[in-house]
Amino acid sequence: MTIQTIATQPFLDQKPGTSGLRKQVQVFQKPHYLQNFVQAIFDSLEGYQGQTLVVGGDGRYYNREAIQIILKMAAANGFGRVLVGRGGILSTPAASCVIRKYGAFGGIILSASHNPGGPDGDFGIKYNISNGGPAPEKVTEAIYARSKTIDRYLVLDAPDIDLDKTGILTLGEMTVEVIDSVSDYAQLMESLFDFDRIRELLTSGRFRMCMDSLHAVTGPYAHRIFEQQLGAPAGTVQNGVPLEDFGGGHPDPNLVYAHDLVEVLYGDNAPDFGAASDGDGDRNMVLGRRFFVTPSDSLAILAANAKLVPGYRNGLAGIARSMPTSQAPDRVAAQLGIDCYETPTGWKFFGNLLDADRATLCGEESFGTGSNHIREKDGLWAVLFWLNILAVRQQPVEEIVREHWKTYGRNYYSRHDYEGVDSDRANTMMTNLRSLAPTLKGKTFGNYTVEYGDDFSYTDPVDGSVSQKQGIRIGFTDGSRVVFRLSGTGTQGATVRVYLESYEPDPAKQDQDPQVALADLIAIAEEVAQLRATTGMDKPTVIT
Ligand code: G1P
Ligand code: ZN
Numbered sequence: 001m002t003i004q005t006i007a008t009q010p011f012l013d014q015k016p017g018t019s020g021l022r023k024q025v026q027v028f029q030k031p032h033y034l035q036n037f038v039q040a041i042f043d044s045l046e047g048y049q050g051q052t053l054v055v056g057g058d059g060r061y062y063n064r065e066a067i068q069i070i071l072k073m074a075a076a077n078g079f080g081r082v083l084v085g086r087g088g089i090l091s092t093p094a095a096s097c098v099i100r101k102y103g104a105f106g107g108i109i110l111s112a113s114h115n116p117g118g119p120d121g122d123f124g125i126k127y128n129i130s131n132g133g134p135a136p137e138k139v140t141e142a143i144y145a146r147s148k149t150i151d152r153y154l155v156l157d158a159p160d161i162d163l164d165k166t167g168i169l170t171l172g173e174m175t176v177e178v179i180d181s182v183s184d185y186a187q188l189m190e191s192l193f194d195f196d197r198i199r200e201l202l203t204s205g206r207f208r209m210c211m212d213s214l215h216a217v218t219g220p221y222a223h224r225i226f227e228q229q230l231g232a233p234a235g236t237v238q239n240g241v242p243l244e245d246f247g248g249g250h251p252d253p254n255l256v257y258a259h260d261l262v263e264v265l266y267g268d269n270a271p272d273f274g275a276a277s278d279g280d281g282d283r284n285m286v287l288g289r290r291f292f293v294t295p296s297d298s299l300a301i302l303a304a305n306a307k308l309v310p311g312y313r314n315g316l317a318g319i320a321r322s323m324p325t326s327q328a329p330d331r332v333a334a335q336l337g338i339d340c341y342e343t344p345t346g347w348k349f350f351g352n353l354l355d356a357d358r359a360t361l362c363g364e365e366s367f368g369t370g371s372n373h374i375r376e377k378d379g380l381w382a383v384l385f386w387l388n389i390l391a392v393r394q395q396p397v398e399e400i401v402r403e404h405w406k407t408y409g410r411n412y413y414s415r416h417d418y419e420g421v422d423s424d425r426a427n428t429m430m431t432n433l434r435s436l437a438p439t440l441k442g443k444t445f446g447n448y449t450v451e452y453g454d455d456f457s458y459t460d461p462v463d464g465s466v467s468q469k470q471g472i473r474i475g476f477t478d479g480s481r482v483v484f485r486l487s488g489t490g491t492q493g494a495t496v497r498v499y500l501e502s503y504e505p506d507p508a509k510q511d512q513d514p515q516v517a518l519a520d521l522i523a524i525a526e527e528v529a530q531l532r533a534t535t536g537m538d539k540p541t542v543i544t
Contacts, residue, residue: 005153011036012148019347055082058091060244085179097373109128156172165178207272252278273287273397275287294514316338328413350370353462409505410503412514414515414543416542419490445520471484484525496531
């Protein structure tokens, strides 16, 4: 087996977004495209010779081919060992777990998360560092810079390896260990949650749950953990076989894309608890019987109940949430006397806070919740956390949420997405908002008076790094907010995200439809951003 040096030319569009490089499959299939990016990753790292790399993905179309390429490139570039999930499967949280557990130098995760898969869908690749978390901006910037000058990559001339049997193989000088995709992750979950109590709940005959894996990566994990280890009846996990195109669906666990689950939970004879996860297993949606828990509330409720869960019994160091996430967790943090950090969108910003033990729980409004157990958000972890709370409190989901609102007030919350917007128009809108926002201070819109308007900038309290232009915020004197951002994960045109939040302390007024409760703020968002004119749409494409 010889190491080949292949001459190549840079592609100029390999800038990692919110979560790695995401493009349509066809783009990744262009000759040298994937190889260039992988080599750009390796070239911007130092000290990995002889070290361990973790590789795995969400099983989407092109996963297997990409893994064979990456293994041969890792061998040619001098890695000592690669740990790869069987069949090329590792959920994003499992990859983070494996990187940490085995002291790997880093990991490459192949996924475009919740974006559709298949030959006409999306593919993605991201690099995670030794703490198990997404590479911070200085690393992704170095990768991007290298991708613009790259002129060669290294690859071992070797046959493909068998990914479908666990065991130890060699590729040139490098060892390849094909590992069980689930075991390490399942063990970690067992160390955090009261499995005995959850098993009691799931086998009591008084409680039914339904988990929809949306034909994505969590299928094998959910089967093993819920059905085999925790005794839930067979059939609890639906759509549990990962498919390369996710069965043609959109593997995003929200009310729109996980509609089958929503119908079950809102139907006759609904189960007590429903959950779904996304393409790569890091997102979660949680439902009670005829009841939806917003991700922001979920984070707040997990924090408020953390003492009921063995892994968090000793209390929380702090909570971190992304800026557009509602301020519900802030109220819990205040009550607990701990810090609540507000970071830019994207899990990479939580890494330093978790490493420095400043935050224990983290979350984003986009159906992402997690903790210091790994350095990614974690869908099944959130589901298990809820199950642990339900097993201890023995109350329905809805009752737990309503009690929470009574104690802390309700943060009405919604996100309106306008997808597939012309990029130039979207950028112009953001530029206009950027200059308009600061001038709005003191201005009144109906009952709302603007307290501040800015473009969110974040200074990392651990390393002092500054991230600018993270979203336009318009904050009102009563704590309500409207936030505008452009998505950093889309692959076609621009996606405009509008985040809306208001606060209702009065329990008698906590029962409204969020779209009704937020109607005034929705109108203000239209007035300041001219969304209809900009997007050419009269309503958002997705409301969550
Ligand atoms: C979206 C979410 C963000 C999440 C990211 C990766 O990014 O909004 O919270 O971290 O996906 O799952 P966006 O498309 O908004 O840049
Ligand atoms: Zn994801």
